[in-house]
Amino acid sequence: MTDVYKFEKLKTYFSRLLPTMTEESWKITENILSVRTFKKGEFIARGGVLCDHVSFLNYGLARVYYLVDGKEKIVSFCNELNYICDYESFLSRRPAHSYVQLLEDTEVVDISYKDLQMLYQVVPEANILGRIIAEQLFLEMCNGTRAEVKDTILERYSKLISEQPWLPQRVPQYMIASYLGITPEAFSRIKSRVNKQKEVPVMVD
Amino acid sequence: MTDVYKFEKLKTYFSRLLPTMTEESWKITENILSVRTFKKGEFIARGGVLCDHVSFLNYGLARVYYLVDGKEKIVSFCNELNYICDYESFLSRRPAHSYVQLLEDTEVVDISYKDLQMLYQVVPEANILGRIIAEQLFLEMCNGTRAEVKDTILERYSKLISEQPWLPQRVPQYMIASYLGITPEAFSRIKSRVNKQKEVPVMVD
DNA sequence: CCGGCACGTTGATTCAGGTTAAGATTTCAG
DNA sequence: CTGAAATCTTAACCTGAATCAACGTGCCGG
Numbered sequence: 001m002t003d004v005y006k007f008e009k010l011k012t013y014f015s016r017l018l019p020t021m022t023e024e025s026w027k028i029t030e031n032i033l034s035v036r037t038f039k040k041g042e043f044i045a046r047g048g049v050l051c052d053h054v055s056f057l058n059y060g061l062a063r064v065y066y067l068v069d070g071k072e073k074i075v076s077f078c079n080e081l082n083y084i085c086d087y088e089s090f091l092s093r094r095p096a097h098s099y100v101q102l103l104e105d106t107e108v109v110d111i112s113y114k115d116l117q118m119l120y121q122v123v124p125e126a127n128i129l130g131r132i133i134a135e136q137l138f139l140e141m142c143n144g145t146r147a148e149v150k151d152t153i154l155e156r157y158s159k160l161i162s163e164q165p166w167l168p169q170r171v172p173q174y175m176i177a178s179y180l181g182i183t184p185e186a187f188s189r190i191k192s193r194v195n196k197q198k199e200v201p202v203m204v205d
Numbered sequence: 206m207t208d209v210y211k212f213e214k215l216k217t218y219f220s221r222l223l224p225t226m227t228e229e230s231w232k233i234t235e236n237i238l239s240v241r242t243f244k245k246g247e248f249i250a251r252g253g254v255l256c257d258h259v260s261f262l263n264y265g266l267a268r269v270y271y272l273v274d275g276k277e278k279i280v281s282f283c284n285e286l287n288y289i290c291d292y293e294s295f296l297s298r299r300p301a302h303s304y305v306q307l308l309e310d311t312e313v314v315d316i317s318y319k320d321l322q323m324l325y326q327v328v329p330e331a332n333i334l335g336r337i338i339a340e341q342l343f344l345e346m347c348n349g350t351r352a353e354v355k356d357t358i359l360e361r362y363s364k365l366i367s368e369q370p371w372l373p374q375r376v377p378q379y380m381i382a383s384y385l386g387i388t389p390e391a392f393s394r395i396k397s398r399v400n401k402q403k404e405v406p407v408m409v410d
Numbered sequence: 411c412c413g414g415c416a417c418g419t420t421g422a423t424t425c426a427g428g429t430t431a432a433g434a435t436t437t438c439a440g
Numbered sequence: 441c442t443g444a445a446a447t448c449t450t451a452a453c454c455t456g457a458a459t460c461a462a463c464g465t466g467c468c469g470g
Binding site: 066068073075087088091092097098120124127128130131134135137138139141142143144145146148149150 | 273280296303333339346349354355
């Protein structure tokens, strides 16, 4: 947990997205970043509250969910080397609709809206990075939406596990059910139904 | 239909997004744009085919849908002053997952992927525009997803009609049902149920 | 004017998943 | 070690929407 250089991961990530970014631009960027740590259970964003920071996860785990009639509907899980933030709230400057809660002790690198806008003015590459990141978020969103429309629950489960294989070890099953859009009971039923058909269990705990 | 200046609408749109864009930058941009027209029923993007252009709708109407088990699931409708394109395919350079079909004769202004990348190199403002547009698409997507998660069918219907009031006059009801994620039969029933409760019909044809 | 087609409605049946409830199992603090 | 809380499973019953099918109604071309 004691990184030699606390922005290392973010820097690597940026240099992969935009290899042409100069060391100078990075130095400026670095200056307005800050590191924050959170304990399991804390929130990085909450419904009704403006989300004023984008956070890049150094280590830890988070979930994003909506509150629907008092019930939590999980939209995504997020670990190391990803952004966590209600980017919708952040961009639109309006109260968040989603909740972003940490499922483990977590360290993030973050930047405030104000500072980011400043960065866009000062560092030209920042706009390219900002564009690429927005595009990537858009692509991820597309993937999610498409899967919800086209895939069966089982297919979505398989995809989830193959994309984030560490998930079953780190989050309870009822959260995965919530992500799939069904109740824990239904999920349990589906699992047992599938495992009865094949002698070798497909869905692992 | 005979616009004095065929890029007028796009220019206005851009200048609203980025007022600081110079006339010079616009001149360069303008040079790589082209106008295309389509007849009702034609496709701007098809599943399995790379979508190599972003198109800005000058006039006309389009729908975006996925094919699920041979059935069409409409994701959005799109008219004047919006982009139509499988932006996912366009950005990722992979075959499209969605179909974009014109529901009326349509005129678009469009730009190819290659030309856009070139523009990003040559005109610095283009990156800002690109970022803002990607951000907006992301926000729209969020709205859609959130509505699907949180709102009832009736609420989503009301939202749709208040956002695109011209819709019922221009598309058949079964397409609206598809957008809402239910069958035409179910939609019909919901409508009649609602209209029975209130003496004055709420859902118009 | 007629026949066909696209669109909308209505009814009967079916089914996946929700709900409720009760146990079984795991986890963890004290 | 022990008991409470959290999690997972199973079963019985219920519900909303899909499916299948039949039937209007309006529109268009010949």
